[in-house]
Amino acid sequence: MSDAADSARAEQLRSGLVDALVTDGVITSREVETAFRTVPRHMFAPEASLEEAYAQDRLVTKRDEHGITISSVSAPQIQAMMLEQAELGPGMRVLEIGSGGYNAALMAELVGPGGVVTTIDIDPDVIDRARRFLKEAGYPHVNVVLADGEQGCAEHAPFDRIMVTAGAWDIPPAWVDQLTEGGSITVPLRMRGLTRSITFTRVGDHLESRSARVCGFVAMQGAGRHRERLLLLRGKEIGLRFDDGWPADPDLLNGAFEAGDARVWSGVTVGRREPFDTLQLWLATALDGFCLLSVDKDLDSGLVRPVNRIAAPAVVEGAGFAYLTVRGVDETSVEFGAHAFGPDAVRLAETMAEQVGVWDRVHRTGPGPRFAVYPAHIPVGRLPDGLVITKRHVHVTVSWPAAQPSAAGQRVPAPPTE
Numbered sequence: 534m535s536d537a538a539d540s541a542r543a544e545q546l547r548s549g550l551v552d553a554l555v556t557d558g559v560i561t562s563r564e565v566e567t568a569f570r571t572v573p574r575h576m577f578a579p580e581a582s583l584e585e586a587y588a589q590d591r592l593v594t595k596r597d598e599h600g601i602t603i604s605s606v607s608a609p610q611i612q613a614m615m616l617e618q619a620e621l622g623p624g625m626r627v628l629e630i631g632s633g634g635y636n637a638a639l640m641a642e643l644v645g646p647g648g649v650v651t652t653i654d655i656d657p658d659v660i661d662r663a664r665r666f667l668k669e670a671g672y673p674h675v676n677v678v679l680a681d682g683e684q685g686c687a688e689h690a691p692f693d694r695i696m697v698t699a700g701a702w703d704i705p706p707a708w709v710d711q712l713t714e715g716g717s718i719t720v721p722l723r724m725r726g727l728t729r730s731i732t733f734t735r736v737g738d739h740l741e742s743r744s745a746r747v748c749g750f751v752a753m754q755g756a757g758r759h760r761e762r763l764l765l766l767r768g769k770e771i772g773l774r775f776d777d778g779w780p781a782d783p784d785l786l787n788g789a790f791e792a793g794d795a796r797v798w799s800g801v802t803v804g805r806r807e808p809f810d811t812l813q814l815w816l817a818t819a820l821d822g823f824c825l826l827s828v829d830k831d832l833d834s835g836l837v838r839p840v841n842r843i844a845a846p847a848v849v850e851g852a853g854f855a856y857l858t859v860r861g862v863d864e865t866s867v868e869f870g871a872h873a874f875g876p877d878a879v880r881l882a883e884t885m886a887e888q889v890g891v892w893d894r895v896h897r898t899g900p901g902p903r904f905a906v907y908p909a910h911i912p913v914g915r916l917p918d919g920l921v922i923t924k925r926h927v928h929v930t931v932s933w934p935a936a937q938p939s940a941a942g943q944r945v946p947a948p949p950t951e
């Protein structure tokens with residue numbers, strides 16, 4: 534294909550992608566739409582075909598020695614979602630942690646000629662590529678810096694916006710210190726194994742969430758790296774993944790399967806295609822010993838039937854555990870239940886099923902959880918009510934404003950307070 538034909542084809546594919554993101558409600562602002570229509574995504578992954586470059590999928594650009602993705606051009610729908618969350622405006626100074634070039638170019642379009650974009654990455658290969666592609670695509674003014682995101686980028690601070698595009702477990706002090714008062718950080722933050730892209734606004738010494746969306750990202754490397762711990766049961770058939778917290782005596786669980794099991798159905802149903810991400814977070818908030826259960830698809834004996842095979846909410850207590858399961862109700866809906874193993878299986882399953890009921894009655898139609906981030910030196914007693922997850926640098930609090938009853942007695946979401 535000639536260069537002219539290639540470029541016409543790229544424009545056509547780009548236009549189709551943006552139309553789809555607008556139709557799906559992922560792009561909601563004219564500014565983000567214009568940026569996506571302007572920046573040539575294919576120039577940031579020249580090894581991909583044009584069709585791949587404009588698909589709603591990430592473009593893997595680097596893997597580690599085990600084949601695990603460590604760098605990519607993120608999926609366009611995730612980039613659009615996060616840019617909408619971040620609300621970049623003309624003249625802003627912004628920092629992107631985790632580079633590649635394409636998202637930095639979108640940010641450069643959004644802040645315009647009066648703004649400044651700095652993009653940093655821990656990997657020299659990624660930085661070389663980003664620098665080259667940004668120049669070739671017409672964004673030579675973006676600052677491209679090789680650095681560990683843990684320290685932010687003091688050289689170009691302060692920032693009105695920080696956008697983190699690697700999965701973070703913690704919020705290091707540099708990010709807050711390098712933020713202007715009223716500035717915001719958009720970060721895929723992992724809490725109890727569940728990642729949400731959260732936009733936090735700086736309010737004095739702490740951060741308060743403005744919006745949260747489900748997402749997944751390659752893990753942060755460098756000083757901020759934090760690995761989940763995996764407990765394998767029945768050989769390698771069942772895995773329990775702990776983000777924080779680890780059973781006092783994990784060996785006790787080996788006897789759980791012989792001790793008996795129990796299933797308790799909650800009476801709470803959900804559409805087969807309906808998201809239930811707030812239920813996962815609610816169970817993570819309400820149940821001690823929370824973890825995520827997975828089943829190896831090649832070794833699956835059918836003993837456990839989790840709500841999904843990759844990461845089902847679960848809880849470990851002593852010599853037993855319970856996880857979230859479902860059974861079909863009809864063509865379109867399923868009912869949640871809890872399935873437990875161990876000497877106290879009935880009580881464990883009842884407790885989890887009861888919390889599914891609490892979610893359904895109190896939080897399902899509510900405004901969803903609010904998150905806040907406080908420096909770790911603040912005593913837990915001074916933090917807002919709710920779950921406190923203590924990380925290396927900060928406490929993350931997860932609180933659940935309840936839905937407010939309407940005049941007719943139905944629950945309606947409480948109005949946003951920010």
Ligand SMILES: C[S@@+](CC[C@H](N)C(=O)[O-])C[C@H]1O[C@@H](n2cnc3c(N)ncnc32)[C@H](O)[C@@H]1O
Nearest residue numbers: 604606607631633636654655682698699754755
């Ligand atoms: C999903 S990619 C970034 C995608 C990119 N923003 C884009 O334009 O689509 C995640 C990147 O984060 C980088 N990364 C991981 N840990 C980091 C750290 N501690 N500091 C800076 N970059 C990091 C990886 O090297 C990888 O290139």
